[in-house]
Amino acid sequence: MKDVSWGLIIGLTIGVVIGVFLATAALFCIRFQKRRAQIGSSSSRRASAIPICTNGVDTRTELSDSTAGQESPKFAEEAGTSLWLEGPQRKNLVSVSGIPKYCYKDLQKATSNFTTLLGQGAFGTVYRAQMSTGETVAVKVLATNSKQGEKEFQAEVLLLGRLHHRNLVNLVGYCAEKGQHMLIYEYMTHGSLDSHLYSEKHEALSWEWRVTIALDVARGLEYLHDGVSSHMISLQKLTEGKKYSKAYALLLFFMQAVPPVVHRDIKSSNILLDQSMRARVADFGLSREEMVSRHASNIRGTYGYLDPEYISSRSFTKKSDVYSFGVLLFELITGRNPQQGLMEYVELAAINAEGKVGWEEIADSRLDGIFDVPELNDVAALAYKCVSRISRKRPSMRDMVEALTHVVKARYSKKHHSKRSLPITVEEESTDQEPSDLRPSLSEHYRGESVDSLSDF
Numbered sequence: 001m002k003d004v005s006w007g008l009i010i011g012l013t014i015g016v017v018i019g020v021f022l023a024t025a026a027l028f029c030i031r032f033q034k035r036r037a038q039i040g041s042s043s044s045r046r047a048s049a050i051p052i053c054t055n056g057v058d059t060r061t062e063l064s065d066s067t068a069g070q071e072s073p074k075f076a077e078e079a080g081t082s083l084w085l086e087g088p089q090r091k092n093l094v095s096v097s098g099i100p101k102y103c104y105k106d107l108q109k110a111t112s113n114f115t116t117l118l119g120q121g122a123f124g125t126v127y128r129a130q131m132s133t134g135e136t137v138a139v140k141v142l143a144t145n146s147k148q149g150e151k152e153f154q155a156e157v158l159l160l161g162r163l164h165h166r167n168l169v170n171l172v173g174y175c176a177e178k179g180q181h182m183l184i185y186e187y188m189t190h191g192s193l194d195s196h197l198y199s200e201k202h203e204a205l206s207w208e209w210r211v212t213i214a215l216d217v218a219r220g221l222e223y224l225h226d227g228v229s230s231h232m233i234s235l236q237k238l239t240e241g242k243k244y245s246k247a248y249a250l251l252l253f254f255m256q257a258v259p260p261v262v263h264r265d266i267k268s269s270n271i272l273l274d275q276s277m278r279a280r281v282a283d284f285g286l287s288r289e290e291m292v293s294r295h296a297s298n299i300r301g302t303y304g305y306l307d308p309e310y311i312s313s314r315s316f317t318k319k320s321d322v323y324s325f326g327v328l329l330f331e332l333i334t335g336r337n338p339q340q341g342l343m344e345y346v347e348l349a350a351i352n353a354e355g356k357v358g359w360e361e362i363a364d365s366r367l368d369g370i371f372d373v374p375e376l377n378d379v380a381a382l383a384y385k386c387v388s389r390i391s392r393k394r395p396s397m398r399d400m401v402e403a404l405t406h407v408v409k410a411r412y413s414k415k416h417h418s419k420r421s422l423p424i425t426v427e428e429e430s431t432d433q434e435p436s437d438l439r440p441s442l443s444e445h446y447r448g449e450s451v452d453s454l455s456d457f
């Protein structure tokens with residue numbers, strides 16, 4: 001009798017759970033269809049029609065502007081939902097991943113037959129493409145000597161397409177035709193950070209802007225390292241203000257959740273600056289089989305930024321990225337190239353600096369002494385923790401986001417101590433939401449320009 005009633009209870013419970021699950025799934029489908037219809041018909045501020053090749057036939061599909069990034073969550077949602085359920089595309093990898101597939105001939109035309117060269121990297125050649133829709137993108141044509149097969153390429157595209165953050169150079173499409181593999185990225189108007197630090201073509205970046213860039217990079221890396229937990233915050237945001245129902249937000253969350261990604265090649269040439277001079281991490285999520293350091297066999301990465309522990313153990317971890325990030329911070333402070341003895345210079349300065357003070361000695365001469373000394377010391381002390389030889393003593397990227405945010409907030413409150421009328425919107429801050437009033441305004445990214453106004457972008 002006891003057995004029968006237990007069986008009944010278990011049976012009923014399973015029945016109820018399955019029933020609830022099916023009802024919820026049905027609700028999702030209805031909401032998705034509705035949402036898809038809305039997205040399809042909405043004339044989003046940034047939306048543009050991009051020709052997309054599907055099963056060999058050109059179709060036009062709504063796609064948000066690549067520059068939208070995280071400022072507008074529409075891109076991820078549109079890619080994730082509107083394309084995902086497309087009937088005819090269902091069998092196509094493009095529709096499953098939600099990543100638009102571009103036609104070779106369109107890209108050929110948009111790059112004037114691959115002549116609009118932006119540069120050459122370890123993975124291939126990058127071109128600027130002006131699409132017929134008016135959108136500008138960067139096309140990375142992967143080197144044909146790559147050992148990567150079709151499946152690996154598709155897997156890479158699938159992963160990259162799931163990573164979306166405003167401090168990443170997001171993938172907006174791909175092309176696999178005529179034996180070529182291409183990745184299409186958002187176009188970064190202001191080029192790479194290293195050109196701003198070292199090229200006379202650009203004015204020197206102000207100290208304040210350097211800190212802002214550091215915080216941007218920290219946020220991008222934090223997202224890569226703790227992707228899923230960052231999404232927890234996004235989930236919270238999705239449900240805020242009843243923009244989406246909890247169930248719908250939960251589904252979006254699971255569709256976008258990504259495994260942690262270790263970058264493996266953080267360096268100033270992999271930090272690109274967008275039209276607002278906002279820093280974004282590039283070249284993440286790419287398989288790096290070919291990317292072997294010129295200086296040591298089987299070591300992948302770039303000389304000058306390599307974690308010494310990785311060199312000895314051959315095991316690359318998130319903390320190896322933290323090390324490279326520390327080097328990048330010192331690069332921002334000193335304006336010196338890590339491949340030309342930066343860390344030796346830092347180690348010498350560390351003897352005098354005793355950890356927390358005296359780092360101003362190594363400040364970039366292009367700053368002309370215009371920086372807040374305690375702030376520079378704080379950032380240098382943080383950088384020094386990142387480059388600790390013992391990886392477990394290094395902070396996490398989350399710690400770095402917190403610490404750098406604190407530096408910026410302290411600056412803000414110091415500056416506005418006497419101007420109490422301006423509010424500090426501390427609550428605004430989260431891992432993927434920029435507290436815009438903590439950033440110098442656009443006109444202030446070059447050295448010597450006033451940063452009294454903290455106006456929004």
Ligand SMILES: Nc1ncnc2c1ncn2[C@@H]1O[C@H](COP(=O)(O)OP(=O)(O)OP(=O)(O)O)[C@@H](O)[C@H]1O
Nearest residue numbers: 118119120121122123126138185186187188192269
């Ligand atoms: N999305 C983009 N927008 C604008 N310029 C870009 C973009 N992606 C790359 N570039 C430019 O193209 C050039 C080559 O970039 P790529 O990332 O392939 O190589 P790299 O970072 O210079 O070197 P490596 O591959 O060794 O890291 C660089 O000058 C870079 O600034």
